Amino acid sequence: MNEYQNKMKKSKIKRKNELVVLFLSLIVFFCGFFIGSRVALKKQAVLSTFNRNTEIQNKNLKNDEIKNRFTTFQPAGVYMPWKQKRKDGEKVAYLTFDDGPSLNNTPRILEILNKNNIKATFFLIGKNAEINKDLVKEEVKEGHVVANHTYSHQLKYRQNPSLFVDDVNRCNLILRSVIGRDYDLKLVRFPGGSFNTRGLNMNPFKDAITKAGYHYVDWNDWIGDASGNNIPVDNLMNELKKYTNHDTVVILMHDAAAKTTTVQALPKVIEYLKSRGYTFETLN
Known part of the structure; x- marks a missing residue:
């Protein structure tokens, strides 16, 4: 009887440890997912900003080209x-x-x-x-x-x-x-x-x-x-x-x-x- 109780006790401890490990694994997974998402979003934001700035710069270059071509330096x-x-x-x-x-x-x-x-x-x-x-x-x-x-x-x-x-x-x-x-x-x-x-x-x-x-x-x-x-x-x-x-x-x-x-x-x-x-x- 004592042997059976000891086995049951060890089995409960094992399941408890497994649950703890599973719980900790889930915590690690969600933390990793959260951090990865934040990094991805940050990269996307940086890329979006870069693309937007590039678009603005290209537009400014085009405007500057027109401005330079149509700005007179001749006196009246x-x-x-x-x-x-x-x-x-x-x-x-x-x-x-x-x-x-x-x-x-x-x-x-x-x-x-x-x-x-x-x-x-x-x-x-x-x-x-x-x-x-x-x-x-x-x-x-x-x-x-x-x-x-x-x-x-x-x-x-x-x-x-x-x-x-x-x-x-x-x-x-x-x-x-x-x-x-x-x-x-x-x-x-x-x-x-x-x-x-x-x-x-x-x-x-x-x-x-x-x-x-x-x-x-x-x-x-x-x-x-x-x-x-x-x-x-x-x-x-x-x-x-x-x-x-x-x-x-x-x-x-x-x-x-x-x-x-x-x-x-x-x-x-x-x-x-x-x-x-x-x-x-x-x-x-």
């Missing part, structure tokens, strides 16, 4: 790159396109420029930019410079100069609304140019736009597409070759809807300029 007033002495000995061509964007010609011009890895400067009419916002965004996305060609493109210059400035400001607001608030390039091209010709006295308008903080640029070379529509490509090339005699050339072209032969001439324009040793840059 007339801007004539061909009169600035270059110290690098390079021959530089600035391809510029006025009066766009247009649905038929601007995409084709962008395609040609992209194929040749060339960046250009587009002087946009505000009312055209307003209805072709996607094309404005595409120009910016492709790395081109977008500048101001007034909102309404009035050529007569019979209004008060303050109204002209208002028209330029309106275009600037349109461009900023499409490109973003980092757009701050106060670069203007007067419709028809700022020349005191055609019986016009442009001085009051140039003074007004300068006081408003803008700098304006004309051109010292062109292809002659401002003279009419459907001008043969050979004629456009002949006009270009007449004036390509400077180390720096700002070339006037147009991407308005009617200027289809300009698009046809563009590959030849690029080929000719390259053969003359020109590299390509954008205005600022």
